Amino acid sequence: MPTTTNKDYYATLGVKKTATATEIRKAFRKLARRYHPDVNPGDKRAEEKFKEISEANDVISDEKKRKIYDQVGFYSDQIDPAQAAAYARQGGAGRGTPVDFGGFDFTGFQSGPGQHPGQQAGAGSQSWGNFKDIFSGIFSGAQQPQQPRGPQPGTDLEYQATADFWTAIRGGQARLQVHRQEACPTCHGQAHTGGLTQCPECNGTGQVTQMGGRMKFNINCPQCNGTGHTTNACHTCHGEGVVSSTEPIEFRIKAGTRDGQRIRLQGKGNAGLNGGPAGDLYLIVRTGTHPVFTREGDDIHLTVPVTVPEASLGAKVDVPTIDVRAQLKIPPGTQSGQKLRMRGRGVENAQHPGQRGDQIVTVEVVVPHLNDERSREIMRELAKLNAQDPRAALFEKL
Numbered sequence: 076m077p078t079t080t081n082k083d084y085y086a087t088l089g090v091k092k093t094a095t096a097t098e099i100r101k102a103f104r105k106l107a108r109r110y111h112p113d114v115n116p117g118d119k120r121a122e123e124k125f126k127e128i129s130e131a132n133d134v135i136s137d138e139k140k141r142k143i144y145d146q147v148g149f150y151s152d153q154i155d156p157a158q159a160a161a162y163a164r165q166g167g168a169g170r171g172t173p174v175d176f177g178g179f180d181f182t183g184f185q186s187g188p189g190q191h192p193g194q195q196a197g198a199g200s201q202s203w204g205n206f207k208d209i210f211s212g213i214f215s216g217a218q219q220p221q222q223p224r225g226p227q228p229g230t231d232l233e234y235q236a237t238a239d240f241w242t243a244i245r246g247g248q249a250r251l252q253v254h255r256q257e258a259c260p261t262c263h264g265q266a267h268t269g270g271l272t273q274c275p276e277c278n279g280t281g282q283v284t285q286m287g288g289r290m291k292f293n294i295n296c297p298q299c300n301g302t303g304h305t306t307n308a309c310h311t312c313h314g315e316g317v318v319s320s321t322e323p324i325e326f327r328i329k330a331g332t333r334d335g336q337r338i339r340l341q342g343k344g345n346a347g348l349n350g351g352p353a354g355d356l357y358l359i360v361r362t363g364t365h366p367v368f369t370r371e372g373d374d375i376h377l378t379v380p381v382t383v384p385e386a387s388l389g390a391k392v393d394v395p396t397i398d399v400r401a402q403l404k405i406p407p408g409t410q411s412g413q414k415l416r417m418r419g420r421g422v423e424n425a426q427h428p429g430q431r432g433d434q435i436v437t438v439e440v441v442v443p444h445l446n447d448e449r450s451r452e453i454m455r456e457l458a459k460l461n462a463q464d465p466r467a468a469l470f471e472k473l
């Protein structure tokens with residue numbers, strides 16, 4: 076176990092114990108100019124020296140830190156000034172007893188980051204910072220009590236769920252395998268079995284005493300994190316409180332559900348910890364397609380072939396809709412590609428029951444193959460009677 080003895084910061088800076096703040100500042104600046112890593116690239120010894128003077132300056136240039144240092148013989152942020160004063164009254168550092176750091180692990184104290192020679196300005200202060208971190212780590216227990224784990228809500232889950240074309244329109248039940256964390260059946264999410272046991276390390280107080288030489292520091296018990304009790308981790312969930320499971324989830328698809336719609340299943344997400352509520356399960360519905368109908372929101376689109384006489388003379392034709400066979404009126408002179416709207420023949424809106432979208436029919440005129448002379452004769456006669464040039468408009472616009 077490494078031990079360290081007290082450092083004489085005054086000697087390091089070459090000043091008297093009675094030095095004024097100005098004298099200390101001057102002495103530090105003079106030494107810093109001489110030993111700064113930028114001035115001595117690659118010089119390990121200068122770097123060490125610079126760290127020492129930075130450390131010394133950090134403490135004795137600060138009035139409060141200096142007082143504690145004078146009283147105790149070393150400085151730490153964790154030392155209470157009143158404690159230090161009491162220590163000094165008992166004889167303290169003045170009696171020349173070195174404070175023994177034996178028992179504390181100072182590993183890493185001298186080898187912080189920023190020790191790459193000649194690379195950085197302020198290497199000393201970086202290492203000093205590192206030193207303080209380690210110091211805090213030893214004595215910080217009382218300052219940062221670790222909270223015992225309280226209830227934590229479970230996380231939400233998101234899954235994609237497919238609903239076929241008709242289920243999305245008419246509604247229905249759907250199933251999905253969902254992989255989720257559920258409360259452990261053995262410990263019911265408590266993560267431990269049996270009651271709480273008094274922590275043997277601190278006898279249930281949550282605090283232990285660490286000696287710093289002749290100084291005592293109360294810190295949180297490392298065994299139980301300051302809670303004063305220990306628990307037996309549950310064997311089923313290994314102390315997690317939750318177990319993974321894959322289970323089929325059955326859910327209702329509302330009539331009129333659209334592609335991309337989210338369904339929230341409250342409490343079907345991951346289980347919470349220590350009695351926290353479960354998260355929610357969100358299902359993103361992906362709706363299936365149909366060979367005849369195409370759905371766009373609440374509207375249904377489809378293409379309907381019509382004959383030349385139907386398109387030309389007008390007709391009433393039967394067309395499929397999503398619920399019944401319905402009649403569609405083709406007005407005389409309907410062109411191929413023309414769209415005809417059938418109001419209220421679309422999908423019922425999921426939010427507003429009774430309100431339906433439209434069916435939009437794209438007319439596709441089918442040209443007949445004429446296989447007999449009589450038909451061809453009629454067609455020629457028709458052409459003669461209707462001498463139209465459908466391309467005339469094209470040329471007019473040139």
Ligand SMILES: [Zn+2]
Nearest residue numbers: 259262309312
């Ligand atoms: Zn368990």
Ligand SMILES: [Zn+2]
Nearest residue numbers: 274277296299
């Ligand atoms: Zn304990």
